[in-house]
Amino acid sequence: MTNNHKLYEQITNEIISRLQQGEIPWHKPWACSSAFVSHATGNPYSLLNCLLLEQPGEYVTYLQAQAEGGHVRKGAHSKHIYFWKPFTRKEIVRDMYGNEIIKEKIIPMLRTYCVFHIDDCEGIEAKYTADKTSFDNKPEERAEQVANEYINREGLIFQNYDVDEAYFSPSRDLVQVPPLSSHKSSANYYSTLFHELTHSSGIPKRLNRFEISDRDPSEYAKEELVAELGAAMMLAELGIENNKVLTNSAAYIQSWIKRLRDDPQMIVAASSKAEKAVKFILGEKIDTAA
Numbered sequence: 623m624t625n626n627h628k629l630y631e632q633i634t635n636e637i638i639s640r641l642q643q644g645e646i647p648w649h650k651p652w653a654c655s656s657a658f659v660s661h662a663t664g665n666p667y668s669l670l671n672c673l674l675l676e677q678p679g680e681y682v683t684y685l686q687a688q689a690e691g692g693h694v695r696k697g698a699h700s701k702h703i704y705f706w707k708p709f710t711r712k713e714i715v716r717d718m719y720g721n722e723i724i725k726e727k728i729i730p731m732l733r734t735y736c737v738f739h740i741d742d743c744e745g746i747e748a749k750y751t752a753d754k755t756s757f758d759n760k761p762e763e764r765a766e767q768v769a770n771e772y773i774n775r776e777g778l779i780f781q782n783y784d785v786d787e788a789y790f791s792p793s794r795d796l797v798q799v800p801p802l803s804s805h806k807s808s809a810n811y812y813s814t815l816f817h818e819l820t821h822s823s824g825i826p827k828r829l830n831r832f833e834i835s836d837r838d839p840s841e842y843a844k845e846e847l848v849a850e851l852g853a854a855m856m857l858a859e860l861g862i863e864n865n866k867v868l869t870n871s872a873a874y875i876q877s878w879i880k881r882l883r884d885d886p887q888m889i890v891a892a893s894s895k896a897e898k899a900v901k902f903i904l905g906e907k908i909d910t911a912a
Contacts, residue, residue, distance in 0.1 A: 625731070625732070626731060626732045627886070629704065629732045629733075629734060630732070630886040630887050630890055631886045632702070632734075633670070633674070633704065633886075633889060633890055634882050634883070634886040634888075634889055634890075636674055636702075637673065637674075637882060637889050638879050638882055638883065641875050641878060641879050641882075642875075642879065644875065646875070647673040647674070648673060648850060648851050648854040648855075649854060649864060650672070650673075650854075650858065650864075657672070657678035657679075658671065658672050658675050658678060658679070658681070659679075659680055659681070659750055660680070660681060660682075661680040661681060661682035661686065661740055661746075661748070661749065661750075662682065662683075662686050664749065664750045667681075667703065668704075668705070668893070668894075668897065669851065669855055669893045669894075669896060669897040670704060670889070670890060670893040670894065671703050671704060673889075673893060674701065674702065674704075675701055676701070677739050677741070679739055679740055679741065679748065680739070680740040680748050680749065680750060681701070681703070681737035681738065681739055681740065682737060682738055682740060682743060682746070683735065683736065683737055683738070684700075684736070684738065687738070687743045687745075687746055690745070690746045691745050691746070692743050692744055692745030692746035693743065693744055693745060694738050694742060694743050695742050695743065695744060698738050698739075698742035698743075699738075699742075700736035700737060700738055701736065701737055701738075701739075702734045702735070702736060702737075703734065703735055703736070703737050704732060704733070704734050704890075705732075705733055705734075706730045706731070706732060706733070707730070707731050707732075707733045708728050708729070708730055708731070709728070709729045709730070709731045710726050710727070710728055710729075711726070711727045711728075711729055712724050712725070712726055712727075713725050713726075713727060732890070761860045761861040761862045762808055762812070762862070764860050764861075765812045765815075765816075765857075765860050765862060768856075768860065768903065768904060769815055769816070769819060771905065772819060772903045772904075772905070773797075773819075775905065776822070776828070777795070778795055778796070778797055778822055779794060779795060779796040779797070780796075780797050780799075781796065781797070781798040781799070782798075782799060782800070782801045783798060783800070783801075784800060784801055784803075784804055785798075785800060786800065786804075787800070788800060788814045788817070788818055789818065790818045790819075790821035790822050792825050792832075792834040792835075793834055793835075795822070795825070797818045797819060797821075797822055798818075799811070799814055799815050799818055800814075808862075809857065809862050809863055809864065812857060812860075812862055813853050813854075813857055813864065814853075816852065816853040816856040816857065816903070817849045817850065817852070817853040818849070819903055820848060820849040820852030820853055820856070820896065820899045820900075820903070821845065821849050823852075823899040823902050823903060824845060824848070824895075824899070828902065829895070829898060829899060829902055831845060831848065831895055832845055840885075843881050843888075844885070844888055844891070844892060847878075847881070847888060847889070847892040847896075848892045848895045848896045848899065849896075851892055851893055851896035852896040852899045852900055852903075855896060855897065855900050856900050856903065859900065859904075
C-alpha cells in the first residue's frame with residue numbers, strides 16, 4: 623500500500639468515525655475560509671482540513687510553539703493537517719528517433735503533520751481574528767447577490783417553479799429550485815440553491831468534473847458529495863446557519879459511511895473539487911491544475 627493510500631484511509635476513517643457518532647463534518651456552522659488558520663502564517667486551511675479540525679481558531683506545531691518561547695500543555699492532543707506536495711519523478715523514455723531521453727513527471731504526494739490548537743499552548747497568544755465580511759448582518763442578501771451574479775456571468779437558465787423537485791440539467795444548462803416559500807427555512811432554500819449551482823460548475827465548459835452524458839452511478843455519488851460540500855461551504859462563507867440544514871437521519875449517515883468505505887479517496891477528492899467550485903461561483907481565481 624502506498625503512502626498516499628494509507629493517508630486516504632486515515633482521513634476517511636476519521637470522517638466515518640464522526641458520522642458514526644451522528645456528526646456530519648460538513649455541517650459546521652462556521653466559515654472554513656477564516657475559522658481555521660495557521661498560527662505561523664495566518665493562512666486558512668483547506669476545506670479538507672476544516673472538516674477534520676474540531677475547534678475553530680489558530681493551530682501551531684510543537685516546534686513553532688517552542689520557537690516563540692511557548693510550549694504545548696502536557697496531555698494536549700494533536701490533530702493531523704494534510705497537504706499536497708509535488709514530487710518530481712525522472713523516467714528514461716525514447717524519443718521518436720529511438721534516442722533515450724530523461725522525462726520529468728510531477729506527481730502530487732499527500733503529506734501530513736501534527737498541529738495543536740492555540741488554546742492548548744502556554745506562552746503564546748493568538749495573532750489573527752476571523753475575517754468578517756460587510757455582509758455578516760445580511761447574509762441572505764449576499765446569497766442572492768452571489769447566486770445572481772454567477773447565473774448571469776455563466777448564462778445559466780434558472781427556474782424557480784413551484785414544483786417538488788430541485789435539479790441541474792447539464793444538457794440544457796438549467797438549474798431548477800423550488801421557490802423560497804416552499805422551503806422550511808431560508809437556510810434550506812439556499813442550501814438547495816447552492817447545491818444545484820455547485821453541480822452546474824462541473825460541466826466541461828466550466829470546471830470539467832463530469833461529462834454532460836455521464837450516468838455512471840459511482841461517478842454520480844462522487845459528484846453528489848462535491849455538491850453537498852460545496853453548498854455547506856458556501857453557506858458558511860455567507861454566514862448562513864448550516865448546522866441544521868441537511869438531514870442527519872440514520873439512513874443519510876449510513877449511506878455516506880458506505881460510500882466512503884467503498885472509496886477511501888472520495889472525501890479527499892470531493893473536498894478539493896468543492897473548494898474550487900465555491901471559488902468559481904464566487905468569481906475568484908482558482909488553480910485548475912491543482
